[in-house]
Every structure is written in structure tokens, then in C-alpha cells.
Amino acid sequence: MTSPASTDSVPPQLSAGPRPAPGPAADEGLARRLRALACTAPLHDLDARKANLAGEYSVYGMAEIALAGIDLVTLNMDFDTGADHDQIVARLIPRVAAQAPGRPAAEHERVARWVLENLINVGSVDRGFRAVYGTFGPDGAYVRRDYDFKLIEEVPGPGGSVYLRTTDEAVNVLVGALDTDVTSAQIAAEVKLEVLINRGRLADAQLAAEQARYRTVQYSETLRRALEATRRNVRAVDWLNTVPDMIAEALDHVADRYRHENAILTNIRRARDETEEPEHKRRAAELVDIVKDCIRRHTQLQSRLLEAGPLFRAEQDRQAFATPLTSSGTDLYGHLLAPTLPLPLEQARRVTDAFFARGTGLRTPVSVRVADLVDLLLTPPLEREHLGAEMPEPDLIATPDDSRFSEEQLAAAMDLLDLPADAPRRLSGLLAEARRTGDSDLAYLVALLAVHAASPPVGTAYRQGEQKLLFAVDDGTELDDPEFGGADLVVGTALLDAAGMAADRTEAA
Amino acid sequence: MTEHVDRSEPDLDGAPTSAAVTPADAADAARLVAFGLQPKLQPARDQEYAELLRRHREDPAFARLADAVAAGLGLVVLEVSPRAGMAVTAAEDSVFAVRMGDYARRAATDSGDRFLHGLAHLAVAALAFPRPEDLADDAYIGRVTVNGVDAFVRQACRRLEERAEEQGENTDPATDAPGLEAAWRIWARRSATGATKDARRPAASTTGIVAKALAFLTDSGFLQRTGDESGGTYRTTARYQLQVRDLAGAAAMAELLDLGIVPVTDGTPSLLPAEDSDDLELVADAGLPFHAPTQP
Helix, strand or coil: CCCCCCCCCCCCCCCCCCCCCCCHHHHHHHHHHHHHHHHHHHHHHHHHHHHHCCCCCCCCCHHHHHHHHHHHHHHHCCCCCCEEHHHHHHHHHHHHHHHCCCCCHHHHHHHHHHHHHHHHCCCCCCCCEEEEEEEECCCCCEEEEEEEECCEEEEECHHHCEEEEECHHHHHHHHCCCCCCHHHHHHHHHHHHHHHHHCCCHHHHHHHHHHHHHHHHHHHHHHHHHHHHHHHCHHHCCCCCHHHHHHHHHHHHHHHHHHHHHHHHHHHHHHHHHCCCHHHHHHHHHHHHHHHHHHHHHHHHHHHHHHHHHHHHHHHHHHCCCCCCCCCCCCHHHHHHHHHCCCEHHHHHHHHHHHHHHHCCECCCCCCCHHHHHHHHHCCCCCCCCCCCCCCCCCCCCCCCCCCCCHHHHHHHHHHHCCCCCCCEEHHHHHHHHHHCCCHHHHHHHHHHHHHHCCCCHHHHHHHCCCEEEEEECCCCECCCCCCCCECCEEEEEECCHHHHHHHHHHHC | CCCCCCCCCCCCCCCCCCCCCCHHHHHHHHHHHHHHCCCCCCHHHCHHHHHHHHHHHHCHHHHHHHHHHHHHHCEEEEEEECCCEEEEEECCCCCCECCHHHHCHHHHHCHHHHHHHHHHHHHHHHHHCCCHHHHHCCCCCCEEEHHHHHHHHHHHHHHHHHHHHHCCCCCCCECCCHHHCEHHHHHHHCCCCCCCCCCCCCCCCHHHHHHHHHHHHHHCCCEEEEECHHHCEEEECHHHHHHHHHHHHHHHHHHHHHCCCCCCCCCCCCCCCCCCCCCCCCCCCCCCCCCCCCCC
């Protein structure tokens, strides 16, 4: 029917009629639309399948929750990681709860988790979706094809954690096309943002701010790739023109955006503080968070930019200035990996099998003796203690009391220093009284306590609500004593306003 | 065990000084091979091993005897040196060879999984020795991480996908002919990781497959684990370099040539950074720390 050879047969307009196979060119557009359509299928599927869940779940709009979830993941994707699984669930719950306010919170969480898990498609090995569609090939044959796609994928994060990211399919079909030039789109988004804020249209401003953040992440990613490639092979990256230009451009970009976003931040803060309407206030507060996040990302980008130069020089030293070797090894990527990947699976497998067979080393085979086997099989399984091993009784040793002064001495000294508030005494007098008891150490203790009182613990007394406090003041008189030197301190007791202090404390708290 | 010793042993090349081989010599030679079969054993840590290596170097008759013992057991001697020890590896069909079916159960039945496991090993080698010079340089130590290997393969897949899109190709495979699906798609569509109940990586995810490959190579004495960052970081040993350079690379290359594919490169670097694109396929800490900048 579409054979190009049929030139002299029936004129084409006469063979018009029904034409189910208009040829591969038209089919390509059809295939693209079919794939776009397939991306929405998992969402429709959620609403179709909610009836199968145990319980009455028809009140929930699953597709709505799913789209909200995809938006949340897209906006929370970070430069280094992705969005946190639990955080997404937590942010979805308010929407789920709004759909069915009467239901228990546990059910809301269950629905949010169910939707998110279905968007990841946890049950399948690939954790993705597959749609089958048919196209006509160049030779006119009808071919059924598999289209594999993911909406939300799980990526490894630092410390072995797992983060969520939306795929390009999800972003393009479900969030909206965003594939424009990074730099210009960034500027456009910011200008738009400023205008919107000035006009007080915060809802639109928030959308623009979120788009601006997305651009910022993309800009950083471009740089990260160049640095990573430099680590592998300096010559793979053009460090003469391209990269220095890019770094200069990126630094300008950071400086520019930083200034810009700080200006915006000031504007929104004002909008936030001046506006009377609670809805505007809330939106403005959200915007502040988004723009702050943008600034944080710019700072991150800048620190990476500053590392770029030293990294290049170190890699240059390592890679380019080393003595060239006469024998050259195989270019594992260029000669092996890169040519293998585009091959059909059946052929590619032969290459990887060959590499595996020769590249894994050796394993010494295990030989089994019947005697060992019998022993092994008859050994009862090790019982695992639920509470773990028994704690050994701690062996305590009484430490000898090596205090310099005994409790009685302390009591006697405190007794001596318990002075009436209106009659302070000199240290020399106190020392003489202490010596009269016949205990030479007591005088020493009194001297120590008096010196300590020269810097009384006012703060502690205040916090603990003490009634009185021992203090010592140096009035310039020298101490005339056979054992001690220094100032003959005036030691006294200060009464504290415990009630007033307590009132102060409660007020401060 | 050593019944085939004399099979591949040619007559000594007329060295008049070498005395007749005694049973004690044969035992020593077999002992050296036995040391070689413990790939994680380091010659510097074992005096007897080091002594036998020295004897291998200085006594040609003993060297030939040890090589013959290895050959008889079905082993290929890659190098005998103080740094790599008695580096032996399994010949094809030897009892010491690793079979894919024993390596991963699913790989025995599922050709897609079989390919993924093989590709993981190839990718680890390609990242461990990114430049031909690195593979040739005996002093080079490569560094790989689990997340880095996965990100690197995904990036290569991504570039192929872009190229196919530019050319307007429809790479979606025909439903009834899975064997004709382009190899890169298998990796690209497998999930990188996933949340599980016990907080472990799903074994069938690509990071799970890479982690398995790295752990296995560590057991083979080819890698040493250096840390837990980026899903696990490893550095290469001399044995791995020998294995890849002398055996695995050549074997895979021969297979590729057999398929009629002659890769031609002009010496310019092949491992290029990805073109600027708007995709956001980032993996955490995928920056590949081959060398800290402070290293000489």
C-alpha cells in the first residue's frame, strides 16, 4: 500500500480510501504521542485500581494525589540528592486528609504511601512501567514495541539512604515542558518573579520562583559533569577555552543571581511583613524559603567553582606530566564498553560474558567430605537470644577517701563562716579563731573558703534561689599571718532577695 | 592433584647446572602455586611466600617447575613478582573458573540479568583504568565507587539515547524479540536502587549488581575496600590490572572483533563528559574520586 515502487499503477488520489498505514514519517509523531499518553496511564490506573484496595477508598482522588506527589518530588530534588521518601509522604498527607477529613490519620498515610509506591511501581524488577504500542516500519511491516518508562525513580544518596527523583518523562508530560536554554530561562524566570512580586501577585510569583530554583540546579549540573570528566581524563575537557569561559560565566552568573535574589528576598520580606491578608502572608513566607534555598544553591555552586582550578592543576600534574609509557594498554571504554552498549542484547552478551569469564579471577572449589556433612547437618541451629548476651556483673572497687579535709572540718569551717549579715569579719580574726580549735588544717580550709568567696558564685546563687551568699572583699589591708600571705579580706554574708529573683526567673522563662 | 605436572613441561633448555627435580622441589613449587590460589594473601606479609617467590625469580629450574604445576592444575600464570605475588588465574574450563550461573542465580535463566552482571564487571574495569596509560602503568592505582560506576554507565546510556533521538530512531524494542533490544536500554531501564524493608540495596537494582561485582572482585583479591562513601569505595590491586590487561580485555576484544566490530580510536580521549542537557539524572556523590587532589 505504501510501496514507493507503484508509480505507474492507479493515481494516488484514487487509492485514497481508508489508509490505516500512512508510513513511518507520520507514525513517528504518532509514536511520540502514544508514549506521552502512556506516561499518564499509571495515574488513570490508580483511580481504576483503588476499588481493589481493602476498604472504601473511592472518596480519594488518586490521580490528584499522584500529580501532587510528582510536583513535590520535582521541587524537592536537591543538587546532591533527591527528595526524601518520608518527607514526601508527610507533605502529601494534608491533601489526602482534605479529601476525606472524617477518616483516621493512619488511613491517610496509607493512601499517600500507596500512591507513592505505585508511582515507583515497587512490585516490578525494573521498578518502572511498560506500555506496548504498534508502529509501521519503513518496510511497511507492523511492529509491536515495548516502551519502558519511569515516573519516580529511586537513587542512592549519601550514607546508603535512598532518595526520589522524577524522571524526564514525568517532568515533560506531567509537570510541563521545561527544556529551554538554562541561562536565559533563569534570567527570564527572575525578571518575571520581580514583576509579579511588585504587582503583588504572589501565587504566580511562587510558581516562577520554583521554576527559577529548577534552573539553578540544572546550571550546577553542567559544571559538575565537566569536573568529573577532568578527574578521569584532563584531555577530555577543553581547559584552554571552554571550561575557563564556562567557569568565568558561572561565577558571573552566581554573583549576578546572588545580588538579584537578595533584592527579591528584601522585597518579599517586606510584602510578608506588610500584608494584612493571611493567605498573602503565608505565600510570601513560602517564597522567602524558596529564594533562600536558591541562594544556598548558588553558594554551593560558587564553592565548587572555586575548587575547579586547583583540581585541574592537580589532575594535569598527575595525568599529563607523567613520563609517557611506551606500551599502551587497551582503552577499555573507547574500545570495549562504548562499542558494546549499542549492540543488540544477544551480541552484547557475548562480549560481557567473555569479559566476565576472564575478568573475575578464580575461586577454589569447595570439596565436601561426608563426615563433615553429617556433622554439619546434625549440629542444632544456634539459638539466638532475644535479649542478647547476659551482662556481666560489674566489679566495683571502693575508692579510698583521699579528701584533704574531712566532713567534720568542713562543717566546722562553715560554722565559723556563718556570719550575721550585718557583721562582716576580717580573715585574720577568723584564722585565729580556727587555730584556737587546735586543728591546724581548719585554718587552711577557712583561708581557702575565704579566697573562694572573693569571687562569689552569684549566677549559681541566683539560679538556685539561695537566701544568702558568702563574699570577701579586699580593702587594701595586708594579712599578717605566719602561714598565709596576701590581703586581709573582709568576709561577710550578703542576704539575697530570693522572692524577687524567683519572680525574675519566671518572667525570663 | 599434580598428576599432569609433566604434561606441559618441555625439556629444560639444556641448562647443564640444573640438577634433577626432587620431590621436595615439587612440593615447594606446588606450595608456591597454593599461595597463588589465595589471592588476598600478600607476599610481604608471609615470609615463606616471599622466600618461594625469591626462589622462583632466581632459580629458573624451580620457576619452570612451578609454572608447570600451575599449568597442570588449569591455571594461567600472569606474573610472578613481589608486588603481585604468584598471580595465577583460572584457564577456561578449569575447575577454578567462575561460572555465571554460580555467580548469580537469576543470571542463569534471564539473559538480561546475565548481561547486566557482565556489563557491571566491564564498567568497573573501564572506570578503574579510565585511560589506556593507566592500564599500562604498573604503578597506577584506580579507585571506583558503587554509585560512581552506576552513574558512569547511565551517562553512557544517556548519550546513546540522545544520539538515537537525534537520528529519529525508535529504540523501543519489538515485543516478541527481546534479544534485539539495544544493550544500553537494559541498564537504563533497570532501577538504580530502591527502598527495601531491611534498608539494604535491592539485589536486582543496578547499584546492587555493581556492589555485588565489587564485593566479588574484592574476594578475588582484585580490589581493596577503602570506605563506605558513595555506596562503597574500592581501590585496585596489581593483580586486577594484570587480569584486565592481559586476559579479560583481550578476550572481550576478540569477541567484539568476532562480531565484526572493529573499534577505531585515534588516541583522543574517548571518555568524554556528557553534553549539556536538561536532564537531572544525578546520583549522589557520583563525583568519582579517582585521585584526591593532594595525591602526587
